[in-house]
Amino acid sequence: MPFDAMITRLALKPLALSACLALSALSANASQIFVSNERDNTVTVLDSATLALVKTITVGTRPRGIVISPDGREVLVCNGDSDNISVIDASTLEVSRTIDSGPDPETLALSPKGDVIYVSNENDSMVTLLDRGAGTVLARVPVGIEPEGLAVSADNKTVVDVSESTSMAHFIDVATRAVIANVLVDTRPRVAEYSRDGHDVWVTSEVGGTVAVIDASSHQVAHKIAFDIPGVRQELISPVGLRFSLDGRLAFVALGRANRVAVIETATFKVVKYLLVGDRVWQLALSPDGRTLYATNGLTNDLSVIDVVDLKTIRSVPVGRLPWGLVIKP
Secondary structure, three states, X not given: OOHHHHHHHHHHHHHHHHHXXXXXXXXXXXXXXXXXXXXXXXXXEEEOOOOOEEEEEEOOOOEEEEEEOOOOOEEEEEEOOOOEEEEEEOOOOEEEEEEEOOOOEEEEEXXXXXXXXXXXXXXXXXXXXXXXXXXXXXXXXXXXXXXXXXXXXXXXXXEEEEEOOOOEEEEEEOOOOEEEEEEEOOOOEEEEEEOOOOOEEEEEEOOOOEEEEEEOOOOOEEEEEXXXXXXXXXXXXXXXXXXXXXOOOEEEEEOEOOOEEEEEEOOOOEEEEEEEOOOOEEEEEEOOOOOEEEEEEOOOOEEEEEEOOOOEEEEEEEOOOOEEEEEEEO
């Protein structure tokens, strides 16, 4: 080998090594994405920096709702057909324990401190409150038929549950553990989410095809948002998952069988864009820095990755079969 070529190669080796070390450090410091796969009875874990598979974790039967504790140490997954919650250690990526949840848990939410679990029990029309540490039942609150999505206020004074068959949002007083308001929305509500300022609760209605914006104080529907996608039949527009940008200026709504994510200006309640994603987009999650939105696509078995700054879908990543919910560990 010529001397100058040898020198060049030797000089490049430290650079290549530095690049590898930098990539490794980025991957080590990257957040992790946890996706519940309803048909596989697993949770897929992806590295957010590389979108490479980290691990596939076996949980209970028909996992759907999934949350992460405020300290990032545990991921909790509802197993609808196992009647329990799998608790995953976010460091070891192993199931550390299970908690009895009551019949057919669909979704769950945590109190701001992470000490109380709120569970929607679809089969018996209840919201169950569980002590997260002990796994014991604190209360059971009757709600409408087929309870689904849950939202917890920042002050932990109110929990909102939506019931699919009753087409209502139920406001539950945490102190008294009783329903204080029932708000009629459109058919088959799926998800409730407090706005960033806590002023409103947004509720998606899958069959009704709308989003209701409910005043959190008066419990009145203040606005209703409809969708119109050129070339897409109205009955395919089925709002489910919902997330707000970190600054609260935008709302993102997964439109189910329309295979789109709608982008809404929260100040005007106007749809500004539709983003094409996979087949039957279901739930959404925002990266910790707010720059990336992830969407689970139930029938294409993948995860869409959306650039929030440019409002563009940039790629898709395969996960398990029938992906449902997702959370991100910072």
